[in-house]
Amino acid sequence: MFYQSPLRTITLIAALCFLAIYASFGSYFAREIVIEIIILAILAISLDFCAGFGGMVSLCHGAMMGIAAYFYGMMSVKLGWGLTASAGIGLAAAVIFAGCVGWVTARISGIFFIMATLAFGQMAYTIFFRWRWLGGDDGMGGMRRFDLSAWGVNLNDGLIFTFWALGILLLVYILSALLLRSGFGRSLSGIHANEGRMQALGINTATIRTQAMAFSGLMAGLAGILAAQHTFYISPELLVWTLSGEVLLVVILGGIGTLVGPIIGAILLVLMKHSISAYTDYWHIFVGLVLIFAVLSGGRGIFGQGEYWWQKYMRGQHA
Amino acid sequence: MLELVGVESGYGETLILHDVHLSVCAGCVHAVLGRNGAGKSTMLKTIIGQLPTRQGVIRFGGRDISNLPPNQRAKLGIAYVPETRDIFGALSVRENLQLAARLAPPNQGRNPKGWNIDEVLDFFPQLAARLNHSGHQLSGGEQQMLAIGRAMMMAPALLILDEPTEGLAPLLIEQILQKLTALKAQDITILLVEQNLHFASALADEISLMGRGQIVWHGTAAALHKDTKAQANWLGV
Numbered sequence: 001m002f003y004q005s006p007l008r009t010i011t012l013i014a015a016l017c018f019l020a021i022y023a024s025f026g027s028y029f030a031r032e033i034v035i036e037i038i039i040l041a042i043l044a045i046s047l048d049f050c051a052g053f054g055g056m057v058s059l060c061h062g063a064m065m066g067i068a069a070y071f072y073g074m075m076s077v078k079l080g081w082g083l084t085a086s087a088g089i090g091l092a093a094a095v096i097f098a099g100c101v102g103w104v105t106a107r108i109s110g111i112f113f114i115m116a117t118l119a120f121g122q123m124a125y126t127i128f129f130r131w132r133w134l135g136g137d138d139g140m141g142g143m144r145r146f147d148l149s150a151w152g153v154n155l156n157d158g159l160i161f162t163f164w165a166l167g168i169l170l171l172v173y174i175l176s177a178l179l180l181r182s183g184f185g186r187s188l189s190g191i192h193a194n195e196g197r198m199q200a201l202g203i204n205t206a207t208i209r210t211q212a213m214a215f216s217g218l219m220a221g222l223a224g225i226l227a228a229q230h231t232f233y234i235s236p237e238l239l240v241w242t243l244s245g246e247v248l249l250v251v252i253l254g255g256i257g258t259l260v261g262p263i264i265g266a267i268l269l270v271l272m273k274h275s276i277s278a279y280t281d282y283w284h285i286f287v288g289l290v291l292i293f294a295v296l297s298g299g300r301g302i303f304g305q306g307e308y309w310w311q312k313y314m315r316g317q318h319a
Numbered sequence: 320m321l322e323l324v325g326v327e328s329g330y331g332e333t334l335i336l337h338d339v340h341l342s343v344c345a346g347c348v349h350a351v352l353g354r355n356g357a358g359k360s361t362m363l364k365t366i367i368g369q370l371p372t373r374q375g376v377i378r379f380g381g382r383d384i385s386n387l388p389p390n391q392r393a394k395l396g397i398a399y400v401p402e403t404r405d406i407f408g409a410l411s412v413r414e415n416l417q418l419a420a421r422l423a424p425p426n427q428g429r430n431p432k433g434w435n436i437d438e439v440l441d442f443f444p445q446l447a448a449r450l451n452h453s454g455h456q457l458s459g460g461e462q463q464m465l466a467i468g469r470a471m472m473m474a475p476a477l478l479i480l481d482e483p484t485e486g487l488a489p490l491l492i493e494q495i496l497q498k499l500t501a502l503k504a505q506d507i508t509i510l511l512v513e514q515n516l517h518f519a520s521a522l523a524d525e526i527s528l529m530g531r532g533q534i535v536w537h538g539t540a541a542a543l544h545k546d547t548k549a550q551a552n553w554l555g556v
Contacts, residue, residue: 001409001410001411001414183417186410186414186417186418187418189407189409189410190407190410190418192409193407193408193409194405194407196369196389197401197405197407198390198418199368199369199388199389199390199393200367200368200369200389200390200393200398200399200401201390201393201418201419201469201473202390202393202394202419202473203390203393203418204390205390
């Protein structure tokens with residue numbers, strides 16, 4: 001079950017403020033980094049939603065994101081639809097894909113679940129990799145950002161687009177938190193703990209799991225549309241499974257099952273990547289070392305470990 | 320109310336239940352006793368659908384439920400309190416209770432007298448002080464109370480209890496006995512699996528003995544007390 005503790009609220013606000021300040025006072029390059037962090041963080045929250053709270057460790061979240069991005073590109077660039085409608089189609093495609101994956105895999109768990117999601121992700125990757133009409137392995141360009149000039153907002157301004165993305169990240173967080181606090185979240189964490197018992201309580205666990213994956217797909221889809229609008233370009237690289245693996249790494253690094261942790265994990269990973277890769281191509285080694293440390297320290301992740309120490313300290317105060 | 324006819328069931332390739340016949344009448348408390356490994360828990364898991372029925376028929380309220388998935392059997396009004404209690408440690412006491420209330424509104428076959436949280440707390444006052452504590456902070460007795468309360472939130476027509484006295488101190492066993500006697504007075508059908516003969520005979524209208532995966536003896540508590548041979552054969556250590 002998810003609890004929005006004061007520590008989590010403070011950490012969330014601090015992380016968002018850090019990103020806002022870093023983008024506002026940094027260079028063009030800083031804003032690019034911040035948007036990269038935001039997209040990864042949304043994707044990581046989406047994965048934490050089903051992996052951390054429902055025990056569904058998926059390796060196809062990259063595919064969910066890529067499908068939304070591709071459908072957005074296909075509708076708006078190839079078929080000339082309006083941007084809002086195209087985004088709606090993109091999100092719907094990601095939700096349908098994620099829901100189908102959830103429905104098919106609803107009766108399996110553990111390593112088999114991971115392998116099944118990997119297979120679904122690779123299938124989607126192969127389709128877009130081969131689909132010449134959508135550019136195949138060259139990818140496709142020409143995506144546009146939403147036109148919010150009616151509200152006096154110009155998303156083509158890099159800083160404004162960064163704040164727009166930051167708003168979506170906050171929205172995704174709030175939506176996830178509300179849903180996890182509801183009866184749905186209760187059922188989901190019950191399934192995570194003991195699926196058989198939930199069935200004996202009369203709950204159709206396959207339906208709950210499917211819905212959780214579909215909602216996760218919606219959030220991953222938001223990340224995909226953001227990614228397409230950010231670079232005006234998409235490629236099958238969005239769907240490749242190593243990206244999904246990186247998202248899982250972010251979730252574990254930050255703290256699985258905390259919702260805030262994935263944001264911290266995304267900030268750390270992207271900053272580490274850019275600062276260390278300035279010196280060496282072997283930056284993955286350092287990320288690996290940090291990950292091993294995070295896993296060995298009880299698997300709580302950076303934020304999870306901090307929260308654990310904080311709770312221990314608070315208990316000591318009251319005792 | 321509940322009827323098992325020639326039921327076979329087991330785990331993997333191992334068959335545990337052979338040709339089990341059992342009938343639980345509406346409003347009765349029916350206790351099943353037997354040694355460890357006799358197949359009592361396997362029978363309960365088969366009734367709730369956690370294990371598939373390989374042969375035979377399970378009828379509930381006249382309806383064949385042998386092939387229904389567990390959640391649909393629960394919706395028909397079968398509530399199960401497992402031996403392990405299975406309180407969700409990550410959820411608070413209140414949330415554990417709310418889980419079971421997510422079922423569809425009572426329909427035919429289900430007891431309309433389902434409880435709400437207040438009624439659970441009236442029945443088990445100890446839980447009131449623990450309402451916001453997480454499940455893994457509860458003692459064994461509290462867990463048992465919560466498990467029964469959670470089952471009662473489902474408004475069951477049939478309450479199935481697997482060894483509710485297991486691992487509890489004698490004082491707590493006495494308390495649980497009182498509570499179940501009070502439930503019995505509310506006309507709730509109870510199927511109880513026990514090792515504790517005293518507990519079972521204090522509560523049950525009918526007793527079945529189980530051995531080697533079959534029902535081997537059936538009668539009232541009084542009859543069982545007289546039948547020392549059956550006791551020695553199927554209960555003695």
